Amino acid sequence: MPGDEDGTIPTSRQSKIELGVDLLAHLETEALDLAEAIDRLECVTTNPTLTREILDTADKRGIIDREDGRLRTRRGGTFVRFESQVTVREGEFECRRCGSGLSTGHFIEFESGELGPFGSSCIRKVLGREE
Template sequence: MSETRDPVELGVELLAHLEHGELSVADALDRIETVTTNPQVQREILDTAVMRGLIERENGVVRPRSQGSYVNFDSDVVVREGEFSCQRCGAAISTGHFVQFDGGELGPFGSTCIRKVLGRE
């Protein structure tokens, strides 16, 4: 994982790749928390995604504007063996799933949490 990754860019990219037609702001924040738990940075991620036209945010609902740009498990997710802690739930895992974004790498996640973060469950 790169130490120079920009949490705002990673969070914006995560929101740009949402697979749901809409999410509650709470569910969007659940995903953003995998990037940062800092409320100011979370707000900046949401505001930046809206400003760039990647999502619409209205009445507590987030709607992605770029349908079809989902994360591809075959090409955008790298699996590594090792000793990791899941970035979403904190569990100890031996197989880490890392999402490759232009802004950096997001992870590690366990096999269940990667699906939840990407909206596959």
């Protein structure tokens, strides 16, 4: 269920859960603080209940382990490949992470849908390639 051309993500609760789980499945680090994970998930939802559902679903599916305020990934090698999983489009967008106006939007293509747009530095932060 890809997002709309304007960069909106699917609005159904289940679609957001799947997108959030996909994002966690593609973390490019072995572990991170819960606060860092929540910061990344905020590009999917800012609803605390839905964020908890995303984390619970990822845990139940064996994607993450939660312990002492940290997340550890259980599956390695699922990094987002920029060449095939990131689409770049020209247009007028607003970054889902920082809210900046963009003329070039970067969209992550997951099995569950599309997440974006992001600016060139925010997409790296969301994926964990830049702190």
